Structures are given as structure tokens and as C-alpha cells.
Amino acid sequence: MTRAEKTAVTFRIVINRPVTGVLYSLQSKDGQPLDPKSSRKGEPLTFEFPVRVAPGPKFSGDQVRREGPERRFVYIRIGQLAGDQSSPWSRRMKIDIHDIGDAMLVRAVNAGNAVELMVSGTGEDGTPACATVQSARCVGA
Template sequence: MKQQLTLRIRLESPTVGVDFGLQNGSGHNYDILQKQKSAAQDLCFECTVVAKLGADNQPDFTGPLVQGPPANRFVYINIGKSAGQFDSIWSRRLKVPLRGITAEIVYQTTANSAMLLETNVPGTGKDGGPTCGTVKPFNGWHIAMK
């Protein structure tokens, strides 16, 4: 059975003056959704993915925002030039893993239309620029209210 699951990604204290957006599609054939320029506050991105049970009874995620192989799915946040901000000095992408979302969490979240899954990720890296690569450490997803 397929379930639509709403995700909220909160990018904490992102590098100021940089565009961030969700990557919709893959390879060279993608567009940017919910593009936002960072200021002095966190940025939030909400999106919907489709969860279906895989052969191992664990959720597998699909949809135009979902990237990667079944055992290692993620959502990209594109940054700077990758998000269409061509005057930026940054051209990065941030992988937000979908790991740790169990079938039980999917069931609990989709059973109540007022709930979603949320994660908080750092928006600025050790170099002072936007965080990029796979989020580390990744604190996982938790159920939250819409």
C-alpha cells in the first residue's frame, strides 16, 4: 500500500544571503522548488513523498524529490548556483537522509492528517559556508504537528 507522507526539513541558521531550494527531479533534468534566500532565521521546506512497503517490510520512498538507491534514499537541498543563484560563490547540495523512518512511523504519521515528519539540519558548515554533502551527524526524523 502506498502512503503520502509529508516531510518538513528545518535548515538551522543557514549561511546568510544564499539561495536554498528543494531539487525536483534528477541528473540534469531537475527544477528547484520552494527557493528561499537565507536571512537571520531558519528556513523550512515541506514536501510530500510516497512511502510503500519494500520486500523487507520497511518503507521505500519514491517521488520526484526522492534520490538515491532504495536502501539509501534522500532529498536534496540545492544551494547557491545549484539553486539558480548564479551570482553566488557557492554551488553545493545537501543530502537529507530518509533513513530511520520505519513502517510504524509512516503508519502513525499518515493515520493523522495533522501530523508530519520533521528533521532539523545544520545550515552552516565548519568552513562558514552552507552545509553540504550528507548531513552528519543526522539526528533523524520525529513526528510533529503541521
């Protein structure tokens, strides 16, 4: 598949209910924190990044990670992994994107919108969510 067959789509991850004062970031292609930010009063945190999408759909890009032939995901780094060495947490959230359907991607591309993934930043125990988290998906402006 050539690069010309791929379409650039903006992905937006919204972290609802982040733990106040804890640093969250995207994971860069070299495994380092990218665009770290924290919430002062529990307000949502937003990360935007480009993803190349090919028929299938198949996803690639600097923030896209792979596991096996099909699974594609994005990491959100938390606490120490996001660059705050004084944090008691050193975690990552894994947000799957491989199961996003063609219809949603087509709507996003045709309308010039982003594919928005909303996740909860706080686990049931009140600490930062980590491991694979479930996301609610929608196409937003």
C-alpha cells in the first residue's frame, strides 16, 4: 500500500475526570512524553494528533502503536511516565483504535472533523486509570 492511499485524520483523545494535579501526556514515537498537561480542578484534558488511515481500515502514525497483525492503539502516559518524577504513579493507558469502523472514519473525513475518543482518567479506586481503558467514540468538530 502506498502512502498516497492513506488519508490523514485528526484524532482527539479527551480524558474526562483526570486525577487533579497528575500529569498526563501522549507517548511520542520514541517513547517519551509528548504534550504533558494536568488538570487543576478536574476539567477534561485534550490531546490531538494526526493518524494516517488506509483501507481496511489500517492505522499508522507517530502515536500509533501495534500489537500483532491487527491491534492498533495509542498510549497516554501518566505521572512519572509523563515527566513528573515526583508523582507516586508511573502508569500508561492503552486506548484501542483498531476497532473504529469505516463509517465513522468516512464521516470524519468528509465533514473535516476529528475522530474523538473519550476516556475516564480516574479508575474505580480513585487513582489514575491505566492498562486498557474503554472509550466512548463520536465524531466531533
